[in-house]
Amino acid sequence: MRKWRCRNCGFIYDETLGLPDEGIAPGTRFEDIPEDWYCPDCGTEQDDFELVDY
C-alpha cells in the first residue's frame, strides 16, 4: 500500500486507510479512486498528487 501527497497543500492519501468519509474504502489504490475525486483540503485534481515513500 502506498501514500500519495497533494503537491499543492501536502494532503496525504494513504491507500491503507482510504477515505471512508468520502466513500473510499480502506485499501483502495490511488488509481482506483473515482476520477471526479479531488484533494479534500484544496481541490487539486489527481494529476497533481505525487507518490511518496514513508
Place this chain on the structure above:
Amino acid sequence: MTISEPLARTIIDPKSYARREIVDAAFAQIRAEQPLDKAELPDFEPFWVVSRHADIKEIERQPDIFHNGDMSTFLSPRDGVERVKALTGGEPNLIRSLVSVDGDEHKALRGVVFPHVTPRAIKPLEDQIRQIAREFVDHMLSFGGEVDFAQDVAFLYPLRVIMTVLGVPQEDEPFMLKLTQELFNNADPELNRRRAELTPEEMLKSLWETTMELEAYFAAVTEKFRANPTGQINSLIANATINGEFLNHRQLMGYYIIAATAGHDTTSNTTAGAMWALAERPELLKAMQESPDRINAFVEESIRWEVPVKHFMRSAVSDCEIGGRQIKGGDWLMLSYQSANRDETVWADPFDFRIDRDQNPQIAFGYGVHVCLGQHLARMEMRILWEELFKRLKSVEMAGPGERTISNFVCGPKHVPIRFTVN
C-alpha cells in the same frame, strides 16, 4: 541567542516592505544564520521567526498542534492585542474569519464555499472572466501608451471578477476597494482611512470603523440573499448552516469580509508585481510571446515573486520539535511567506524572476488545511488576463519609479507606471 532587535524590527516594520530589497536582505541573513529563532521585542509577545520553506510546510501540515485563532493571526503589539480583546469580548482577532478559526469550526466554514471554488467548479467561469479581462485590456489600451498599471488595471480587474462571483453589484466596487485598502494598508498614509500617519491606537480605531462599515453593508446582503437565494458566493454564505443553525454574526461577517477583501487584493498585488517584473525585463515579454505554453509557469512565478501575504501567525498548543528547535506549548510563531518563497535551498536564483523553473513549489497561498480558499480562481483570472495582454502588448517598460505599499501583512505595488506599445 535571539534574533537581534535591529534585524527583528526590520522584518516587522511596514516601511521595510515598501523597499523590498531591505526585507529580502534581512531574511536572507536570518535564513543563513538563525533560520528558526526567537525575536524578543519589548512591545510584543516573544515570537519565533520561521523563515524556511520546509519549516513552514511542517507547521502548516499540523493544524492540530499549530492553531490560527488562539492568539493574534497577524503580528500585533501586545497592547494592540489587548485593545482588540476589549472590543471583541476576548477574541484576539478583530474579524473572525477562516484564517482565524481552527478545527471543526474551520472545517465547517470552509466547506460552505470550498466545493464551489475547486478547479472543476470554476471552469464554467472561464468565458465570463475572459470577457472581463478583455474589457480591462481595452481599458488599459485606452490610456494611449502610458498608464499606472497598479491603479488602473491590477486593482480593478480582480475586484470585478470576485465581486461578480460573490454577487456584489458593480456600483459597489469602489466602496469595496476603498474599504479593502483601509483594512490591509492601515500603515500607509496614502491608502488608510485617515489618509495620514497614524499612531497604533489610531490605526486600531480606524480598523474598527472600517470593520463596522463593512458589517453594516453586509447586514443588508444577508437580508437580500436570505429572501432570494442565488448560486453566488455571498448567497451561499448568507444561507449556510452549521448543525442546523445559520452562521453566527461574527462568522457571517468574517466570511463576507475575507471573501470580499482578500479575494481581490492578493491577486491585484500579484498582477501588479508581475507587470513590474515584466517592464524591467524586455526579454520576458518576448519569451512569453514565443512560448505561450509557459503561461502557468509565468503565473506561478508571479505568485512566488510577489508573495502578497507576507506572513501569518500561529501558536503552538503543545510542545513539539520543528527544524531541530524545541517549540513550547503557548509559543507564538511568525510564518514568513516572504522569506520561504526566497529559500535558496528550494530555488536556484530566488531573487530573479524566471519562467524556466522545472519545479516551483511556491507557498504564497500557504499550505495545509488553511491553504488559500480562492487560489484556483486567482490562478485562473491571472492566467486569462496575461493571455489577453500577451496577445496585445508589443513592448512595455517602466515609465517612472514603481512604489510599494507600506504594510507588513497583505500588500504589494501600489504604483506601477508603465509605457507600452501594442501590436
